[in-house]
Amino acid sequence: VSDTAPAASAPATMPRRVALGGPATLIAAGAMAVSGGLLLHWLGRLTFWRDEWDFLLHRRSWSVDTFLDPFVEQLLAIPILIYRVLVGAFGMDSPLPFQIVAVLLFLASVGMLFVYVRRRVGEWLALAAILPILFLGPSWDDLLFPFQMALFGSVACGIGALLALERRDRAGDLLAMALLLASLFFFDLGIPFVAAATVELAFDRDRWRRAFVVVIPTVIWLIWFAGWGHEADTFISFNNFANSPSYMLDGLAASLATWLGLGASVHDPSPLDWGQPLLVLALGLVAWRLYVLRRPSPRLLGTSALLLGFWFLTALNTNAFAPATAGRYQYLGIVLMALVAAELTSGLRVRRYATVAIVLVGVVAAIVNGERLRQAAHGLANIAQQQRGGLAALELARGSVSPAFELTEQNSGVDYLGILDAGSYFSAIDADGSPAYTPTELASAPESARSAADTVSAAALGVRPQPGSRVQPGTCVELRPGARPAVVGVPPEGMVLRAASAGTRVRLRRYASGSFSVALGPLPAGGTVLLRIPQDGSPRPWYAQLTGGGRLTACRSQAA
């Protein structure tokens, strides 16, 4: 590696071939197409998840508050607008339109990064930089979660703003201002992007004439904060502030390791193991580079402010569920780190074999990260099946279930973060369609989906043993489930169970075939209970599995 005197990046002087793209640019485009195709393929097996339900169920009006009320503590106006528009146009039968938009925004963000880095270090190193990001498995909860279009849009607009600033003309500045605003309205990452632009402009001779680029977005954001944002709950604390240096270092270390495909291994899941020593080395290289440069460029200071600002803000608002090593932060951390790295290395001439080695590292890291992405997609597909099964059961129970009934991890196997209640869900599907399995689809869905459906049905219908002893004469059978588990159909009018001794347990199933997912607990010794399951939208019968204990009598109950 050697230094060259001038930076090789002024757009006006770029050779036409480089501007349009050489072989590495074509390969990058191909890799982006492959990434997009794979993401859409994997997303095709998923449905709406977690935070998306908030947009779909609780932000359905076109009032200003719908868009400007903070989500947790964030301004997500544009993502909410996108969801509103897509729901209006396509309904919510299928998550595909949302997934397509998210993937396009993700590719746009990576594409912008490629353009940015290419201008500074050439197309091959830019290719090496983006390859691991295109298949960033450790950030699966970004790449496979359309809700995170907020991040992608914010990054794409933010980098776009930095590129627009480079034009140094009126149109460029206006574009930069608009893109910074968009970045802010996509996600809070816009704040460090505005900070980066502010730092850069502060060193500019025309700083006062160009100040509007950052002043207008800042004022608008402050207006939002005064009107809406201040009401949000945050985790900001002095403790977080005091611990922010170590959090920031951990974040940088985790991002660096993840970028290189060393985010985790089969026997060791922490990205810090490799990240910390790599970060020490990287900081040494940065120090050496700064020494060589003598005077860092305004853009280097700006992108450094962007990277450190992002991690500082994240550290300030962290909580037990938001460690610096969380996969969802790594996409952002890596992209911002790439911007700084591009600035630092801008103007370096890298020898051919070193370039080959760096591209090779990028390819290998992409393969490692891609495999993790594939694994994550497989796990999410299973969750999606459970969701669609559970929601199908919720719809079947519509006539009986309380509108306040909430789906939880305990009653559905899926953590909905307390967002999904029956009333809001029914209201939304009436207006926009249902993403759940139909009853016919549910019957042939995977076992995990059917099992989840049974669990949700039991919770929604309030299935539990009740007091009751009136039986239809001549319908009793005697069982010994202690010796061998017994399976009996539960008649519509109910079943009366009388256990002679303690220890008999009852479990139920309806759509499931491989398991009895509804556990009703033990029967009282010597007592009589009535097991009656309220009718819902499915004519399919329930079955009870009886295990353990001693002699047991099961009788058909008299109709209520």
Add this chain to the structure above:
Amino acid sequence: MTPAELLSPRNARVLLGLAVTASGVLLLVWQSQITFLIDDWNLLLNRPGFNDHVLLDPHARHLILGPTLVYKAIQATIGMESFRPYGAAAIAAFLASVVLLFAYLRRRVGDWVALAAVLPVLVMGSAYEDLLSAFQIGYFGSMAFGIGALLAIERGDRRGDPIACALLVASLAFAEIALAVAAGVAVAIALQRGPLRRAWVVAVPLLLYAAWYPTYGQSGAYLGPSGFSLHNVATSPPYILDGFASSIGSLLGLGVPELFGGVGGLEWGRPLLVALTAVAIAWLLRSRSSRSWWVLVPLAIGVSFWFLTAANFSPGRAPFASRYQYVGAVFVLMIAAQLAAGWRPGWRGSLAMLGLGTAAALANLSMLHQGYRSLAEGSETVRGGLAGLEIAADRVVPDFVLTPQNSDFNYFTLVKAGPYLSAEEEFGSPAYSRTELVSAPEGARVAADKVMAAALPITLRPEPGPLPGGCTTVGGTGAQAPIVTLPPGGATLRSPQGASVSLGLRRYATGSFPVDPGPLRGDARLLIPTDRSSRPWQLRLDAAAPVEVCRE
């Protein structure tokens, strides 16, 4: 005598000789307290006779022709009463590999640095699973022949090539480390002249392996599951780096083996690898010599070895596993020596390197001692359990398998009563004799009692009806629980209706009653078949209510 004269190459070789001798003696002494443990049993018991399948069937999917021949030869001539001849053969192969490693290193960095480098390898405690195991003669043989092949190929002449080819084939017969070495030989040939004309040097062993794999490599009684998967291949890079990192940490004595609660040398190995890689890259970038490319030879070997291990990863095959550390450390040293090729430190530098090597050797020696104690303890359990099996020989069914539950040791189902007793009759017994068993450690006696109880087997079965004669009534719980010496054949027991009595049996054990025949409810017959030992069993009854014990 000046320091420079003291640090003459000859003195380095004398010191190497002393170190090698000391290592050999130490390993021999410690191995004298160890017996056959796990994989040894496959060679000793489960490959009877002498045919192609005996020699070529895989062991856990590995070709082990060399170790099989060594074990067969020793078993046929000396028997299997003692582990020492097998251990001695392995130690000889290990020391040979270290001496050859020294030869490889000294060509690059001189005698004193090479000596400093091999010192920790000679007592590599983090690789105790290799150094204290006879079965690992496979690794040692493969490594020794492999390094020999590398030295031969460096000659670059007509005599060197066939020697290298033959040594690669021999290396392959001992372990698949040869495949990694073959990758290095291929790179070496590519860096020399006439790569295609000399490709046969690598092609012959690879073709032999390719022929073995489909014909024998996927069959046999002890094939084991394959860990190979595309997932493992895709995620191999972090594994490979962890492998190098763990080797560096282990070599420097900074790694605690998994068995002792550590993760090999990973904690220190990772930052060290990052730092050393940075230094190496800077060094290579400054260097204008075409010889720099030769680092690709050991690098190809190391990367190939860890890649093959990563591709076959499964639980128990982490990169910091003790048995990989010797191999990894050798490759790390070869890479480092190639990077530093031509470096000849002055006497101060040589002394510093020697100090570093000695410190690393001392740290490793301490860990080797821990490993020895762990294996010696396991050996006592094995010898006790096998003694129990031999005592029950007249009663035990041939298919009886020693398991962790019935013997306190995990033989991985490699020891069955039939093959063991047959081999013991033909080649002698490594177990404690009955006299030795009496004074063996408690763990050994516990294992013997458990194996006997399972092999005979001892049973407690309900037997209602009138009691035979010779009955006594006993009772008590906790410290007052009565202990009854049982007659040959066992006894009939009666507990009051509804009472549950805990029973415990022992024969050779003294500190506990390790055999649990199950709880006594009502009348039952405790049946203890007679065997080759006249020592009586003792029964402990933990009974709140009085229990009748009838000895007739």
